[in-house]
Amino acid sequence: MILTLTPNPAVDETIEMDEPLAADAVQSTRDMQFTPGGDGINVSEFVHALGGETVATGVTGGFTGYFIEQDLSGLDVPTDFCSVDSAPTRINTTILTPPPEGPQTTRVATTRPSNASSSNSSSPDRRSTRSVSTASSRRSGSTTPTSSTSVGASRGGWGRPTSTDWRPPATGTRR
Secondary structure, eight states: OEEEEESSOEEEEEEEESSOOOTTOOOOEEEEEEEEESHHHHHHHHHHHTTOOEEEEEEEEHHHHHHHHHHHHHTTOOBOOEEESSSOOEEEEEEEOOOOSSOEEEEEEEEOOOOTTSTTTTOSOOEEEEEEEEEEETTTTEEEEEEEEEOOOOTTTSSOOOTTTOOOOOTTOOO
């Protein structure tokens, strides 16, 4: 038996939009989903799906807490939540919009060959970052490379921070 505790559960709301978000406009959605969320709840769902014995527990409140308990009951996941009247369980909202027109960039690290004439040549780990542009279609699930743009070296010569990039906090101050 695995007892999972989710002290701060949530209802995860995912909204898929038909078009990019625009200010001061009424927009329609393509799809909307509500699912119970929280690490302990997620673990209980997986343990139950794998055939193990589990009980999901935690603190819930309001109509959203009721939704979590009812949705897990519909999945046959045993629950033993403590309901409170002081506040409803939180809602996390994720809005998915269509990909923007044009290339999208993602950073990747690459290794740069060492240069014997460089003053930093003794460092075995010499990295640079570059951006790889891809056009992705959420509907088809495909990702097609479109172009590559170099953004150059990191600070201080290929990944080494310079003395101006970071300094320890002064004594007695909080970060």
